Amino acid sequence: AADPVVTIHAVDSSGHKVTKGGMYLLRVAVITRADTGELAFPGGMVDPGETRLSATAVREFCEEAVQGDGGMSDADRQNFIQRFNSHSRGEIVKKVVDDPRNTDNAWMETQAFWFHFETESDIFPNGGTLNAGDDAVGASWKTIDDDFPRMYGDHENILIAFLSKLDKLQRESPETAGDGLSLNVYIPQKYSSQFNA
Numbered sequence: 001a002a003d004p005v006v007t008i009h010a011v012d013s014s015g016h017k018v019t020k021g022g023m024y025l026l027r028v029a030v031i032t033r034a035d036t037g038e039l040a041f042p043g044g045m046v047d048p049g050e051t052r053l054s055a056t057a058v059r060e061f062c063e064e065a066v067q068g069d070g071g072m073s074d075a076d077r078q079n080f081i082q083r084f085n086s087h088s089r090g091e092i093v094k095k096v097v098d099d100p101r102n103t104d105n106a107w108m109e110t111q112a113f114w115f116h117f118e119t120e121s122d123i124f125p126n127g128g129t130l131n132a133g134d135d136a137v138g139a140s141w142k143t144i145d146d147d148f149p150r151m152y153g154d155h156e157n158i159l160i161a162f163l164s165k166l167d168k169l170q171r172e173s174p175e176t177a178g179d180g181l182s183l184n185v186y187i188p189q190k191y192s193s194q195f196n197a
Contacts, residue, residue, distance in 0.1 A: 001110040003043030003114045003155070004057035004084075005092060006030075006065075008117050010143050015119075018143075023186035025143050029130060030151070031064050032138030042136065043110065049187035053111045053124035058084045065130050067140040083123070088162075089114040094162040112158045114165070146188045163187050164195040 010018040010025035018025045042064035046056045058081045062072055066080070069109070080084045092112040100110040116124050130139035142148060144163070150156055170183045 001043055001045055001097075001108055002053040002056035002060060003041040003110050003158060004061045005041055005112055005114045005158065006061060006117070006123070007114070007144075008120055008123070008141065009127065013121065016030070017166075020145065020186045023184050025145060025186050027141040027143050028141060029061070029065055030142050031132060031136035032140075033152055034135050034137045036152060037137075039142070039149055040152040040155045041112070041114075041158060042139065044134075052114050054085070054088065055081055057117075058113075063134040064136045064166040065132065066128075067131065067133045073128075084115050087117050087122070089116050089117050092165055094159060099153045110154075114162060114163070144188065145186070148188065152169060160191050160194050161194045163191045167192060 005024045006029040010027045012018055029042060030039045031042050032038070039189075044064065046053065047059070050056050059077065061076055061084075062080055064083040066072065070121050090113065092114050094106055094109075094111040096109045102108060113179055120129065121127075121183055131142065132139040144159075146192060149157075151159055160182070166185060170185065
């Protein structure tokens with residue numbers, strides 16, 4: 001499987017970046033799963049012929065969080081993949097995941113990738129927003145804050161791995177790291193307390 005963690009900066013109605021305690025807030029794209037009603041990253045299984053898991057992650061993002069019931073042309077999907085590739089922040093984690101569908105004979109393995117955009121309009125330059133499709137019943141941006149809800153299965157651990165990577169990047173890099181990412185991002189203590197040293 002492949003899971004995209006897609007982030008943008010939280011902005012107010014005037015388009016200014018929102019802060020908490022002097023630190024910027026990020027928003028992350030999530031879906032609401034049809035089977036459990038829980039939040040998850042919009043990822044899924046590798047299709048036959050797919051050789052790059054990052055492309056699988058983007059395709060799944062398109063299917064579950066962008067196209068809704070309307071579908072997307074191959075050309076539009078390729079443009080989307082190119083746009084995402086230029087905003088890739090790399091791999092977050094690759095592992096066997098704790099998934100309720102696992103059995104003694106079969107289990108899920110995933111690779112999660114981080115894509116950061118300054119704003120939602122950088123993802124949708126011709127207008128648009130998140131729109132649930134495929135097996136999702138909802139798609140939305142959630143601000144990563146103290147009240148961020150628990151996520152489905154091992155997606156909670158993917159979120160923690162992402163925030164740990166972001167924390168390390170913030171400690172080791174200058175004020176910005178490209179793609180408009182301001183490296184003074186708020187990380188809730190409920191997650192930072194779980195980072196491995």
